[in-house]
Amino acid sequence: MSGSAIEHCDVLIIGAGPAGLAAALAAAPSGAHIVIVDDNPAPGGQIWRDGPGVELPIAAMQRRNAIARCANIRLVSGTRVIAATAPSELLLEDAERGWRIGWKKLILCTGARELLLPFPGWTLPGVTGAGALQALVKSGLPVAGERIVIAGSGPLLLAAAATARKAGAHVVRIAEQAGFQAVAGFAAALARWPGKAVQSLGLFDASYRTGRHVLSAQGDGHVEAVRLRRGTQGEEVIACDRLACGFGLVPNTELGQHLGCAVEMRHGAPALTVDAMQATSRADIYAAGENTGVGGSDRALVQGAMAGHAAVGAIALAEARRGELARWDAFAATLHQRFALAEPLRRLAAPDTLVCRCEDVRHAELAPRNDWTDAKLHTRCGMGACQGRVCGAATRFMFGWAPTAPRPPLSPVRVATLAALHSQDHSAEETTHAA
Template identity: 60%
Template sequence: MSARADIVIVGAGPAGLAAALAAAPSGARIVVLDDNPAPGGQIWRDGAQATLPAEALRLRERLAACANVRLACATRVVALAGARGLLLEDPERGWRLDYEKLILCTGARELLLPFPGWTLPGVTGAGGLQALIKGGLPVSGEHLVLAGSGPLLLASAATAKANGARVLRIAEQAPWSAVARFALRLPRWPNKLAQSFALHDPGYRANSHVVAALGSERLEGVRLNQGGKLLEIECERLACGFGLIPNIQLAQALGCAIDGNAIAVDAWQASSREAVYAAGECSGFGGSELALVEGAIAGHAAVGEPQRARALWRQRQRWQGFAEALRRDFALDPRLSRLAAPDTLVCRCEDVPYSSLAGQPDWTAAKLASRCGMGACQGRVCGAAAQHLFGWQPPAPRPPFSPARLDTLLQLVEDDGAA
């Protein structure tokens, strides 16, 4: 089974929604794909215990009113299919979707760094905990510690507190001087300043980072380094987030140029690959406001509306300033790369410890020697950690990009046979 669209947008977070709405008035046939059951991405994730902001609801309503936009949720990209095609799968079927223009709004994943005890039940990512709570995880009455870096810690803490958790400590690894410098810049972005007051927590401590998660069968406490002094806090949950890693797998498979760890784009949000654009956190983390304006620029550019795209450049520049402040003031302390002990697992899927990787020259050698990255997550967690720990650049992914049914994969063979 196959279909065709003028524009395919991969990702229905803020960037993907904005791209679709910018391109829709042109009359182009647009398909928006997302692997979540509802649009919104990670930042506007829906669920049993989620409260969506008014802007997210407004964008959903506007998108639903566009007759030329089809939203395909719970749909994953399994493989590339020809020069301008994608092999897709949802819970019911697999099919091929061909496109004239492609806009990648694939978002980002959490960076999880290994430390002793990080695989204990009760330890999650900060964003992961937020997603679990929104999906219905009960946390009422539980004692929670968050550790890592950046505003996501505060947002996750607020979600947990709103659902009855007791937040004991928010350990921010950045020094107080960097946090203060960032806070002094916030008046340039008034809505962010207002958010900072709303998210304030008395348990917040800068110059503080996780050393180890404590417990035998599950998490019982956490050991922190706070200003050079070690302390232990009893808790039932530990949520860690050391920043975000752009999700560039599909871009790598397409052959798009990568700048650092993000998709390289020009002023029109166009990638190095013809007819492929990128917007949002896959082209660099900067929050929902930057994602929205980048998505709109990409949408206008994809349908040949350069003047409308150009009119948004100044707004994008403003939010790029916020993104740069985040990167600079919450840069990770090099000490976080030395948290793992020799027996600390780096690849949880294949039980590969730090000591098995430390002497390897690159990612490929590590996989051959230890099976690192060859488990269920296919390197999505340990690959980013290894890149941060050792400087290894993971190679471009090979299909299938996610587990798929055999009858879906057979469509690639049938297409090749028909050609």
Template identity: 60%
Template sequence: MTEHVDLLIIGAGPAGMAAALAAAPRGLNIAVLDDNPLPGGQIWRDGPQAHVPQQARDMRAQLQQLDNVRVHSGCKVIALAGPKRLLLEDAARGWVLSYDTLILCTGARERLLPFPGWTLPGVTGAGGLQALIKGGLPVLDERIVIAGSGPLLLASSATAQKHGAQVVRIAEQAPLAAVAGFAAGLWRWPNKAIQAITLGSAVYRTSAHVLAALGRDRLEAVRVKVGDKVEELACERLACGFGLVPNVEIASALGCAVRDQAVVVDDWQASSVADHYAAGECTGFGGSELALVEGRIAGLAAIGARDEARKMWAERRRWQGFADRLNTAFRLDPALRTLAQPDTVVCRCEDVRHADLVEHGNWSHAKLATRCGMGACQGRVCSTAAQTLFGWAPPQLRPPFSPARISTLACLDEGDVV
């Protein structure tokens, strides 16, 4: 049987929780879906070694007290099942859920760029390292190099050091002038300025990026370019992330307009599809503060409370200003496109190398000839890398959007999947 809700929210990070709390007083039947065990998203991810901020704990508690809001944790969207109908799966079952209004709060993922040795055991994303540590990974006395771009590098460093790791280098690819200019403007957002001072590190270097991860069976050292010099640093782990990429696959499948890798929304956080809204980092990376206010606006707009939503526009403009400065300061250096060598693996699922891809003109041709993007991640990692490396447009994700049980697919009637 198909279940029905008045308002469906996909994603229980800051934006999704804020949207649900804003819309709940109207008394609508609301469902919140998230693939994590507990609400909070990636930024407020829980785990045995995680410190979840009080704000996140308070929002979770508020959601639990609402009789008209149900949070489906560990739940994934498998396919579209017709107009305003989705096929879902969690650990216990698969089912079809229909809705009147939808708010997409699908967040973002790390941008991973291939370089020699990036598939060695011990190499992860910068955010990936944070998630592993929060989940219980021991890093006591391990030497760690963190490289890539953006404030996430400093946050990952702080998490690692808190759990006993020795961070030997933080390599930020942005130049000193850009980072200094960004820092000088943080007086407009005092909490961010305090955070930057708190996360500061003596091993932080600008105009620096990884050249190669070295080792035979696992990571043993990292070769890093710092300015005009090259250094090799012995280490047990490398955490490397080049910013974030909005998760727009479900939005694209629903027909929502996407521009510059983000869902296009208007002042009310409404997408190009009627009754479909979007908020948070799927509309562009800007941090938890921007995600929270966008979520509240989307939740209020979705229930028709536009006067209340309008009152939050000024706060959104303030945090959008921070996001704009952040994204400008940490824009990727074109030189990063040259890190991969001909024999560097780009598609890890199907073991497709850079030389196998470079001769093709677009993603579709490359996929037909090499099987890139046909593994478990369905191209989420390698197509994003190919977009940066070759300028290829990302592919349209096809159902099933995630691996699913046959019993879940059997919930669909013939012709349901679109």
């Protein structure tokens, strides 16, 4: 398909994680022409990320195989959404070309990303997010024999540690910022969700400690040690070859906001607003999974199925899943209550700590600013390649700022893709004039 072609489908799904795959499989029996677009090389999203040596769980393989068997589902991997080009049309780009796609119903299943908080040394080579380390290892990063410290908050720390250990790394410490009582309370509450209890037992790690948070990463050209606060018991310094530090997840709402969908604060972060049938504030757009509020893969699967059914008019099938969703919403609420971020984490950065890594903006330059827009105008914070995806969420937590909706392009884009768009608009205009 050339840069000027327009593809059409009945149901367009953005994101091939648990929510997107479940949405496609729920919509498929209607016979609708379905397209799933995802920017990763293979379907699965974050939890079922594929890569060299990765053994995907049965739940992931079953869904991948089922999608492959559906003649009315087209999976388009390695493809990013650049912008909306009309109310029901998106501009897409893969490694070779750009094209437009129009839809009758759109389901946003764009997931979440990690919350990274700046601290002294966080930009040293060898320091990554916790989920980012997991993604790197699954993509083939060799870590065998390395000493790794994993810090931050939430169950993702344990999942990342399990992946690193399986790849031969020596996980020397998992530092959870939540206190012992909060974590013990979470473990006790898991009796309501037995599957999660079993999963967490399998992830247990003797190096796990509660009530600790990162203070700084130290090293000359690469991380060599991490300094941790040990609750009220002072500090400890641990030698390591890598530090993986993530403070929970932030919903990916940007595409929805760009399309005019409403957002609301849920569990302390903006999330896409949905009704009981997963419809957003735009009747032709649904949302499912972590972009509606972080709550784990089981909630994403149920929401995805509900959105898929609802998008093709199978309302009774969607309604039948509401009880299940309520159960996973309760799990999400417990998770956020128990792993709420502690107040001192707002003050991890020193005056010379970079907050915006794309535009090299330091904490001292941001501290006097009034809000996100003021900071952008005076410092270029959030105006680099990631368009504020990292520093926007960090400054929301540190300063209480509310980043504004993103402007297109939503991802870096090739000039050829934009030029093809322009030439198509131009030739359409000429055709209209000639007629």
